Amino acid sequence: MPVIAGDIYFDKVRKEYGRVTALEQLDLRVAAGERLVLLGPSGCGKTTALRLVAGLERVTSGKLYLNGRLANNLEPGERDVAMVFQNYALYPHMTVWENIAFGLQVRRVAKEEIKARIKEALAILGLEGLEERRPRELSGGQRQRVALARAIVKQAPYFLLDEPLSNLDAQLRTQARTELVRLHRKLNSTMIYVTHDQVEAMTIGQRIAILAGGVLQQVDTPENIYNRPANTFVAKFIGNPPMNLLPGIVKGNQLFLGEGLKLIIPGNWSAWLLGKSQNRVIMGLRPEDVTLREEGVAEGEGLPVRITWRENCGKERLYYLAAGDKELTASFSEGRTEPRGGELWLTIDWDKVHFFAEGDGNSLGYPWNTRELSLKAYA
Amino acid sequence: MKIAREPGPKFAAIKGYLVPWGCLAPALAFLALFTFWPLVSTLKLSFYQWNMVSPTPKWVGLTNYLEILRSREFWLAFWHTLEYTLILLALNLALPYITAYILSHLVFKGQNFYRALIFLPSVLSLAVAAVIFLWLYNPLAGPVNALLRLLGLPAPPWLSSYRWVIPALAVITAWKSFGYNFIVLLAGLVAVPLELIEAARLEKASNWQIFWRIVRPLTSGTALYVLVMTVIIGSQYVFVPIQMLTNGGPDQASTNLVFFIYQYTFNFFQTGKAAAAAVITLIIFGGLLFLQKRVLEKGVYYEN
Numbered sequence: 001m002p003v004i005a006g007d008i009y010f011d012k013v014r015k016e017y018g019r020v021t022a023l024e025q026l027d028l029r030v031a032a033g034e035r036l037v038l039l040g041p042s043g044c045g046k047t048t049a050l051r052l053v054a055g056l057e058r059v060t061s062g063k064l065y066l067n068g069r070l071a072n073n074l075e076p077g078e079r080d081v082a083m084v085f086q087n088y089a090l091y092p093h094m095t096v097w098e099n100i101a102f103g104l105q106v107r108r109v110a111k112e113e114i115k116a117r118i119k120e121a122l123a124i125l126g127l128e129g130l131e132e133r134r135p136r137e138l139s140g141g142q143r144q145r146v147a148l149a150r151a152i153v154k155q156a157p158y159f160l161l162d163e164p165l166s167n168l169d170a171q172l173r174t175q176a177r178t179e180l181v182r183l184h185r186k187l188n189s190t191m192i193y194v195t196h197d198q199v200e201a202m203t204i205g206q207r208i209a210i211l212a213g214g215v216l217q218q219v220d221t222p223e224n225i226y227n228r229p230a231n232t233f234v235a236k237f238i239g240n241p242p243m244n245l246l247p248g249i250v251k252g253n254q255l256f257l258g259e260g261l262k263l264i265i266p267g268n269w270s271a272w273l274l275g276k277s278q279n280r281v282i283m284g285l286r287p288e289d290v291t292l293r294e295e296g297v298a299e300g301e302g303l304p305v306r307i308t309w310r311e312n313c314g315k316e317r318l319y320y321l322a323a324g325d326k327e328l329t330a331s332f333s334e335g336r337t338e339p340r341g342g343e344l345w346l347t348i349d350w351d352k353v354h355f356f357a358e359g360d361g362n363s364l365g366y367p368w369n370t371r372e373l374s375l376k377a378y379a
Numbered sequence: 380m381k382i383a384r385e386p387g388p389k390f391a392a393i394k395g396y397l398v399p400w401g402c403l404a405p406a407l408a409f410l411a412l413f414t415f416w417p418l419v420s421t422l423k424l425s426f427y428q429w430n431m432v433s434p435t436p437k438w439v440g441l442t443n444y445l446e447i448l449r450s451r452e453f454w455l456a457f458w459h460t461l462e463y464t465l466i467l468l469a470l471n472l473a474l475p476y477i478t479a480y481i482l483s484h485l486v487f488k489g490q491n492f493y494r495a496l497i498f499l500p501s502v503l504s505l506a507v508a509a510v511i512f513l514w515l516y517n518p519l520a521g522p523v524n525a526l527l528r529l530l531g532l533p534a535p536p537w538l539s540s541y542r543w544v545i546p547a548l549a550v551i552t553a554w555k556s557f558g559y560n561f562i563v564l565l566a567g568l569v570a571v572p573l574e575l576i577e578a579a580r581l582e583k584a585s586n587w588q589i590f591w592r593i594v595r596p597l598t599s600g601t602a603l604y605v606l607v608m609t610v611i612i613g614s615q616y617v618f619v620p621i622q623m624l625t626n627g628g629p630d631q632a633s634t635n636l637v638f639f640i641y642q643y644t645f646n647f648f649q650t651g652k653a654a655a656a657a658v659i660t661l662i663i664f665g666g667l668l669f670l671q672k673r674v675l676e677k678g679v680y681y682e683n
Contacts, residue, residue, distance in 0.1 A: 077581060085574050091597075106588055
């Protein structure tokens with residue numbers, strides 16, 4: 001049952017609730033048939049953005065286009081949008097069949113057509129045999145699938161999902177992620193998926209839009225969000241454990257991170273950073289991109305650290321480190337020998353560091369271009 | 380040295396009954412005194428002829444029942460009761476239901492103001508309401524007729540017109556009970572999750588479809604309560620304006636069963652007949668409630 005998808009365009013869209021600004025000037029294009037994830041901490045405006053598309057909220061200023069048509073004043077029922085709510089919003093007094101049929105009945109779709117569409121949806125979602133059950137007689141996973149079925153029978157060009165997996169247990173969630181992506185490939189509608197879970201975002205989104213405090217931080221593919229975060233917020237928000245962010249000062253080819261913490265910057269980075277207008281920077285290091293050495297290194301080649309806490313997570317080990325007055329996290333996959341306690345040296349893979357400007361926290365970019373980066377990633 | 384005696388098993392059994400019955404006793408005493416005893420007395424009285432004065436009521440068997448069932452006045456009161464009930468169902472169930480729906484889901488500004496305003500009449504006593512309406516309905520000086528005349532509409536003498544007296548009295552009762560029913564229904568309506576309504580709005584469902592297919596079934600438990608209360612209380616509340624304003628007139632055009640019973644007891648002193656009418660009324664309402672339970676409960680959705 002593939003549908004003809006439409007694109008969505010937020011043009012300087014702003015949303016205020018009384019004095020509270022939920023969204024500040026959102027500029028975002030979602031291509032027809034794309035799977036876009038809106039990601040951010042709670043209260044960042046992601047659900048607001050979704051509800052604006054659905055028409056459940058009105059834009060305060062700016063323009064919202066659905067398939068090139070100005071949609072600011074369209075009623076929810078006129079937008080041809082299918083939505084899955086966080087708590088599913090199944091009608092408790094109706095059976096599964098009635099729940100799925102309701103929207104089609106209201107739209108006066110022919111009886112035979114309704115029957116055919118529901119049958120197909122039930123088959124796709126594996127809900128056959130549950131037609132006569134009421135929502136309270138279903139498990140969480142089944143309810144979630146009924147909500148999906150109700151959305152897909154509409155065959156709408158837009159498919160909106162508001163944290164649809166948040167009420168499922170961890171195991172079901174992993175399974176449901178895959179199912180959702182498969183379902184979208186079948187439907188081919190334009191999908192906006194709201195979540196605060198970065199794993200869901202990375203696995204479901206073809207692109208991810210990260211929001212914080214009503215401001216769009218970055219929109220990009222999961223790879224680029226991870227490898228080239230646009231600012232310190234994205235850098236810290238994506239990745240678990242989060243990226244280490246160390247403020248420092250660049251002087252020539254040296255980076256001073258604090259008392260006794262000095263690193264010599266290799267040529268490409270040094271030239272790149274000297275070209276920037278400010279020398280106060282924040283260095284970003286992912287915990288998995290650092291190395292711990294027991295033998296000493298030359299001055300400026302590494303940072304002296306002490307392990308303050310260890311965690312064994314099974315597939316990886318986490319080390320909480322103290323370097324002078326700075327705290328860092330390092331993670332290593334299983335199979336590496338356990339470092340001893342006492343003084344250790346932390347060394348850096350300079351191909352995997354990030355630099356941000358102190359102040360606005362924006363990325364200072366990379367001395368190589370994106371193509372090189374992706375070649376490196378797949379080498 | 381004293382040995383504390385354990386209470387025996389028999390004592391424990393008695394004690395097990397004593398506490399619950401002890402707790403029930405005060406309520407039971409009042410129920411017995413003011414509900415069961417009058418009920419039994421009424422039943423007994425319905426087989427006697429007694430004018431409340433003579434020392435010995437006279438046993439007449441089923442005569443009271445036969446006479447009541449044969450009398451035109453009783454059936455008049457019966458049909459009037461139905462008429463009142465139907466009007467009250469429209470004004471005190473359907474109307475507050477829809478008003479509450481509008482105020483809970485469609486109007487968002489000034490909600491508290493409207494709620495207070497609508498509930499206000501409920502705090503008045505029905506007797507006061509009756510007097511207010513006596514003035515409003517005044518055929519010559521009353522504002523209702525003044526307004527109707529201004530609009531060029533016929534201005535009937537409300538309380539002395541065969542055709543209008545029942546609606547006019549029903550409106551008084553409805554005006555007073557509206558607010559209470561409204562608040563009860565509103566409480567039911569605001570409990571309907573907003574997400575369900577939003578989901579329906581995405582399907583282009585009209586406000587009426589949302590009300591009829593989602594909100595109404597989800598609040599049917601509350602609505603059934605209001606329905607039963609409207610039927611039972613409504614027919615009794617109407618008594619106050621009848622008694623105060625029309626005394627069943629003109630020519631019994633505004634009587635109902637409760638007023639009929641009252642009239643036979645305290646105006647005509649035919650307590651036996653009145654008791655028989657009361658028993659018949661009880662049976663009618665009992666049957667009605669049984670039907671309601673049988674027919675309507677099926678369609679009611681309860682959360683738990």
